[in-house]
Amino acid sequence: MTGERTAGSPAPDELYERLKAFEGRTTVQGGEGRDPVNEPMIRHWCEAMGDTNPAYPGIAPPTMLQAWTMGGLAGHPAGSARTGAHDELFGLLDDAGCTSIVATDCEQEYPRPLRPGDRVRFDGVIESVSPRKTTALGSGYFITTRMDIHVGDVLVGTHRFRVLKYAPARRSPQPKPSPQPQPRPQPKPQPASTARAARPRPVVNRDNEGFWEGVAEHRLLLQRCAGCATLRFPWLPGCGRCGSPEWETAEASGRGTVFSHVVMHHPPFPAFEPPYAVGLVELAEGVRMVGGITGVPYDKVRIGMPVELEFLRVEDTKGAMELPVFRATAEEAV
Structure with a gap:
């Protein structure tokens, strides 16, 4: 599935040019963490991860970086600093048939540790859109977003998150066997080669x-x-x-x-x-x-x-x- 189109969707090259125009567009500007960095949340995280590092909770585990920017179950409050660029980009991909999504990887950098009492603010940007790629899942585009996290004017962390937004590959339908009474199958150990x-x-x-x-x-x-x-x-x-x-x-x-x-x-x-x-x-x-x-x-x-x-x-x-x-x-x- 390398060049398929849905009715009314732009040609692949034209679509890619439209997607590339989103590079550099802001997704969040001046966002603020709902809570300051705090010891209870650090303790819960460390207990869940089994992390007994004695440095905590004097500082926050670096891998908690994204947690301080999340809105929780209630989401971010109305009027937050999020723009519509992300939804606009994904809507364009949905219209082009790339209706499925899978996370592929993330990268984080930690210039300085977060400490209890820190108030984080963050800015997000669409960093890159790849040319159309064909994978085992289907054909689509890799989207990389970057979030820069500050305390005051100090950069404390950078979080890059990459997803594949794709059109699922078509698979040949499997013939259905005639219905026959069958004993309940017992799970078997996975074979050494399959x-x-x-x-x-x-x-x-x-x-x-x-x-x-x-x-x-x-x-x-x-x-x-x-x-x-x-x-x-x-x-x-x-x-x-x-x-x-x-x-x-x-x-x-x-x-x-x-x-x-x-x-x-x-x-x-x-x-x-x-x-x-x-x-x-x-x-x-x-x-x-x-x-x-x-x-x-x-x-x-x-x-x-x-x-x-x-x-x-x-x-x-x-x-x-x-x-x-x-x-x-x-x-x-x-």
């Missing part, structure tokens, strides 16, 4: 490429801070405990327990067969990571269940890749 629709590929960047190189070698690599020896995952450019940018790798044993989990039913995606379980696994080394849970039916996964790492080789329309997943131990699978 050929199916393309799975989403992990985003590999300069901060985490070493992790994925380890996965390709069937090694689960963590980072160990060279300053305070704290283990961390996911991979980050610096230590959240002492701030040191120096680190080395440490290979995890692969043993862990399910700290939390969800069962995915919706939305359906061709590369997966719902329902299936996704867990937050606490490794024996003390860090946590997200991964698929295999080896037992999805409804038998439980908090505290012991699991062991295995590497799943997936072959699909994009080729082969290795993924770390967690299998219930033999005692649990009985």
